[in-house]
Amino acid sequence: MSSPSAVRELTIAQAVYEGFAEELRRDERVFVIGEDVAEAGTPFKVLSGLVEEFGPQRIVDSPISEAGIAGLGVGAAMTGLRPVVDIMFGDFLTLVMDQLANQAAKSHYMSGGKLTVPLVLRTTLGATRRSAAQHSQSLQAWVAHVPGLKVVLPSTPYDAKGLLKSAIRDDNPVVFIEDKMDWRVTGPVPEGEYTVPLGVADVKRIGEDVTLVGTSSMVRVCLEAAELLAADGISAEVVDPRTLAPLDEDTLVRSAEKTGRAIVVDEGHRSYGVTAELASVIAERAFYHLDAPVRRLGALDVPVPFSPPLEDQTVPTAERVAEAARELCRRS
Amino acid sequence: MSSPSAVRELTIAQAVYEGFAEELRRDERVFVIGEDVAEAGTPFKVLSGLVEEFGPQRIVDSPISEAGIAGLGVGAAMTGLRPVVDIMFGDFLTLVMDQLANQAAKSHYMSGGKLTVPLVLRTTLGATRRSAAQHSQSLQAWVAHVPGLKVVLPSTPYDAKGLLKSAIRDDNPVVFIEDKMDWRVTGPVPEGEYTVPLGVADVKRIGEDVTLVGTSSMVRVCLEAAELLAADGISAEVVDPRTLAPLDEDTLVRSAEKTGRAIVVDEGHRSYGVTAELASVIAERAFYHLDAPVRRLGALDVPVPFSPPLEDQTVPTAERVAEAARELCRRS
Amino acid sequence: MSTAAERRAAESGAGEAGAWLDMYRAMTTIRLFEEHVNDLYRGAKMPGLAHLYIGEEAVAVGVCSALRRDDYITSTHRGHGHCLAKGADVARMFAELLGKEAGYCKGKGGSMHIADHANGNLGANAIVGGSTGIATGAAFSAKQRGTDQVAVCFFGDGALGQGILYEVMNMASLWSLPVVYVCENNLYNEYTHYLEVTAGAILDRPRAFGIHAVEVDGQDVRAVHAAAEELVARARRGDGPSFLLCNTYRQHGHHVGDVDRAYYRSKAEEQEWQGARDPIALLGGWLVDQGVADAETLAALETAARDEIERGLEFALAAPFPEPGEVTDDVFA
Amino acid sequence: MSTAAERRAAESGAGEAGAWLDMYRAMTTIRLFEEHVNDLYRGAKMPGLAHLYIGEEAVAVGVCSALRRDDYITSTHRGHGHCLAKGADVARMFAELLGKEAGYCKGKGGSMHIADHANGNLGANAIVGGSTGIATGAAFSAKQRGTDQVAVCFFGDGALGQGILYEVMNMASLWSLPVVYVCENNLYNEYTHYLEVTAGAILDRPRAFGIHAVEVDGQDVRAVHAAAEELVARARRGDGPSFLLCNTYRQHGHHVGDVDRAYYRSKAEEQEWQGARDPIALLGGWLVDQGVADAETLAALETAARDEIERGLEFALAAPFPEPGEVTDDVFA
Numbered sequence A, B: 001m002s003s004p005s006a007v008r009e010l011t012i013a014q015a016v017y018e019g020f021a022e023e024l025r026r027d028e029r030v031f032v033i034g035e036d037v038a039e040a041g042t043p044f045k046v047l048s049g050l051v052e053e054f055g056p057q058r059i060v061d062s063p064i065s066e067a068g069i070a071g072l073g074v075g076a077a078m079t080g081l082r083p084v085v086d087i088m089f090g091d092f093l094t095l096v097m098d099q100l101a102n103q104a105a106k107s108h109y110m111s112g113g114k115l116t117v118p119l120v121l122r123t124t125l126g127a128t129r130r131s132a133a134q135h136s137q138s139l140q141a142w143v144a145h146v147p148g149l150k151v152v153l154p155s156t157p158y159d160a161k162g163l164l165k166s167a168i169r170d171d172n173p174v175v176f177i178e179d180k181m182d183w184r185v186t187g188p189v190p191e192g193e194y195t196v197p198l199g200v201a202d203v204k205r206i207g208e209d210v211t212l213v214g215t216s217s218m219v220r221v222c223l224e225a226a227e228l229l230a231a232d233g234i235s236a237e238v239v240d241p242r243t244l245a246p247l248d249e250d251t252l253v254r255s256a257e258k259t260g261r262a263i264v265v266d267e268g269h270r271s272y273g274v275t276a277e278l279a280s281v282i283a284e285r286a287f288y289h290l291d292a293p294v295r296r297l298g299a300l301d302v303p304v305p306f307s308p309p310l311e312d313q314t315v316p317t318a319e320r321v322a323e324a325a326r327e328l329c330r331r332s
Numbered sequence C, D: 001m002s003t004a005a006e007r008r009a010a011e012s013g014a015g016e017a018g019a020w021l022d023m024y025r026a027m028t029t030i031r032l033f034e035e036h037v038n039d040l041y042r043g044a045k046m047p048g049l050a051h052l053y054i055g056e057e058a059v060a061v062g063v064c065s066a067l068r069r070d071d072y073i074t075s076t077h078r079g080h081g082h083c084l085a086k087g088a089d090v091a092r093m094f095a096e097l098l099g100k101e102a103g104y105c106k107g108k109g110g111s112m113h114i115a116d117h118a119n120g121n122l123g124a125n126a127i128v129g130g131s132t133g134i135a136t137g138a139a140f141s142a143k144q145r146g147t148d149q150v151a152v153c154f155f156g157d158g159a160l161g162q163g164i165l166y167e168v169m170n171m172a173s174l175w176s177l178p179v180v181y182v183c184e185n186n187l188y189n190e191y192t193h194y195l196e197v198t199a200g201a202i203l204d205r206p207r208a209f210g211i212h213a214v215e216v217d218g219q220d221v222r223a224v225h226a227a228a229e230e231l232v233a234r235a236r237r238g239d240g241p242s243f244l245l246c247n248t249y250r251q252h253g254h255h256v257g258d259v260d261r262a263y264y265r266s267k268a269e270e271q272e273w274q275g276a277r278d279p280i281a282l283l284g285g286w287l288v289d290q291g292v293a294d295a296e297t298l299a300a301l302e303t304a305a306r307d308e309i310e311r312g313l314e315f316a317l318a319a320p321f322p323e324p325g326e327v328t329d330d331v332f333a
Ligand SMILES: Cc1ncc(C[n+]2csc(CCOP(=O)(O)OP(=O)(O)O)c2C)c(N)n1
Pocket: B035, B064, B066, B088, B092, B095, C051, C077, C078, C126, C127, C128, C129, C155, C156, C157, C158, C159, C186, C188, C189, C190, C254
């Protein structure tokens, strides 16, 4: 038996797999449904092995019917099960928005609290995979805009496992979004049982001069930027909200008040995206502490191009974040 | 014959009808497709009469297939027609997001400029109609987040007609959103031909102390608030972006720089909504001119409740906007 | 556990006859309820609009009387009949329609979103076709949990235009789920005749997915009930999904505000369905012919129903609105 | 205006025989093109992935040879074959797959989004079922504009799971639109056999919407071509939509990276389709049996195709990437 404190290095993919396996063992109401989730373990192989342990009744291969499986998930969740609906690419959220926004998110409220929808909709985000415009989007801003949905964006193996377990145990619909590019990223994960609560941001690096708020894939970009900045003698604090809804505004604002400067980085398109909300929360609440305007870096406002030299320009990089930070620190 | 300068008072509904009739006459490639658009003239009756003049080939009653008619519109637009796809309630955008965001918005870019999609997707927004959670949403933030889409939110009869004509003539997909509650609002409309360009904001009232940025239904709310404020000796400027994409940032920023205070009001949910983008644009670009934080008023972050005393609290009102403005003017 | 019809028959002690009388009472209750809703609208006493079920009562009552209390239904924007037939209380329904705290959804749902979880009603739905996935998921859940519950999905002819219906019928067939899809073909999608927007033969659609499909006269509650009993039993014993096409008619407008209908349907058509094809008159006539009941019995049932409804309406009108502060409750569980 | 087959037959001067030889050449070109794509991936010379059409050549060639240049097609993630069969140039296709400026989409689309508007190809589509609406709209447009153009919608068995297919087939049938829905049933949705996710009989689905539906051996280009000619003529003369089910097989993985396939399909199955059921071998054998061509003729055709492809690939490899600044071009027209 392993002591709860024993820690291993796992990839995000392994951590996610453990989170699923533990919750499937813990609660027989939990099941997974999606395209090629069983034998194939999804095209990304992250779930490979689950069907062997839990069988095809609980790891269910579905037709290519995103709207249908989302709707089926809502009905199953209302009637005593805890479905995890797997939507391969975040780009296919386009097909489930009705079941997600008009049904899952609103049923509890519309029924005056009678119906509950403990559903997890698992999907992905991220570009630079050379997958072009319909397989590279980061659409978290859409779902974060819908009252009644919780939105989770893990950035480390530890958070991925702990947040997934909380999402599955939550009595509300939760959209859980993994970065397609970072499943191989490794990090420490304790042996024992733990969860990470939804709605609590995490300071990934402590600093004094500028706050870098990053989500999902952009947390790593911010940490790399912090390294570059350190070389220039600029001390950057990196804050990961971890969940967009509920949003831990206080931790973001406190950090910005401390440093007086903030940059917000998200891989979704910049306009009307997640960075707009985070930046305006900071700009409004930390107004009297800011030495410079809050800067936003998001994906370029263009469909994601296939051609590598074009695609590489669409996503924020550590160098661009660092440059923006240097610029801010020169100001005021 | 009427002189171009002759002006009538029309309702927004009449202005929209004129815009459609004129463009259908002017260009035989234009057609309208949607549920109950022909004999019924939509459930809101705004299009009543078009089928009599233009016939069922150009005013087409469709099955209740939002995704299907949106997709049909994309294909028709790529091949020489100029479809207007009518989506009765903005809440049903949930059903067309794939055709809108993955197909219409991206085809021109993905094809390297070869394919064009001159499509207008016409829909509605707005609560307080006692229509409950699935018939009251204002989802403009979703479509404004999608590169390749233009998003139009008219607030007056003059703008509604002029912007609709520009939208129909535009070679790109345009989402044209009308407020369900304001079709009866009247205003001056010239007899003659005119258009209003997409991407140009309009200052609806000039003021000195505070800038109120309002969209669609909220423009009127801001104008009423300005009246209330005038009574308190506060001079408010009211700016209507008219189109969210392209967004006329300069006009917003210039006004905020002049007044030093800005409040942004939109009927969509507050979190991750349109107000976040407009507020962060102003907060970033007008930073050194602002005497107080930019304030945001949007719909409460709850599904729209049916019960009138509850629903009435969800939408910004002139009194709440005025109160926020007074509060801002006390600050700094 | 017994079905509503069995239970009622037992209670009324009159066996089958009692069940038919009970259905007469249930249909009459729906009819009167809807007439009062129409009056509330006309008297500007009700916020918003409502889609009346008048003329279609035999469908909801025929189907729901074949269900157990723990069976599920999903409903539509025209949902009052389904809700009442599945066992809802008149007073709390009126309260919901008036946006009152005592309503089934504390006034937050209103006419198009009434849910009555205790009686297995997973909610009316204002998205056409929007509940087809929910009903299919409830059936998936019943099967997964090893219960013998059945889910009934009510939807109109207009929902045949929504792709999700075909996506979920495919899964229901593949996995042999205990769901009955009940299509209420009342001839119109709002203001457009279904033949103008519906290609092919309706029954061929479920059949294309390997789903057993049956058509009945939706005005004949005995025919609807018989078909429903068979299809529900089929689902309950694990023989999978089915589709029941009920041909019916809404006697009023698409919603309470739709009064000038000449541009989309004829008075003659309305009169035929309001007269010779009225489901309550048809059942009443049969009961009298069979000697099961005489005019007084039926009149007495109607009076009883009317009393229940007037008491319920009185309660609802007097009931308080929710506290303003409740607006932010119930967003999350 | 003449169809590709007619035009080629005329050019080659050999009448029908010439047309078959031309299809042999076209199928061989697709085969060799895809083999080179696979090599590019294995040699890490191509960004991203690609879904090879190897084994399905008879479908694209048999159908597109029944089309005029101004007829429309919509394609899928497995679209190289459709694109070539509709007349695209090998060099510019390779350039697109490599993300080069000279590509059909200036490198912005890549393998899953090649469009060739000049030849009526409205684009490959990376959303399963995503182009069904576009093809139906193109047919609507052709009819509205009074041309006699036809639209062909290619999609895989997996797209049968997408509701929008049923929404648009309903409209195509209602309005008698000139569209042919071509379902390429290659037995798999990615890694799942279609029978595990497809209830009922496929042909019953279009038929349920009143759409004329036909099934052919997708490995027999002559059968596919004959069926396509009939269905296209039908659409062109205003007799409405149809559905062509082509039974076929992808000889390689779902995409170039899918090499270990034992967990979802057997070697034996692959070998049968790669051998006895290979569409190019089948046509070649028939041409020889009929005395239309001998081994040398076929070898010569293959050599010519290989030369064309190698020249095209050379061009594409040498071609420049787009200028970085182009990233913000083409968002709006
Ligand atoms: C997805 C969607 N599209 C459109 C509407 C608007 N609408 C409400 S009811 C209705 C007609 C529904 O017809 P049918 O399904 O036959 O039901 P009926 O009203 O006849 O009972 C329409 C189009 C809607 N509520 N949802």
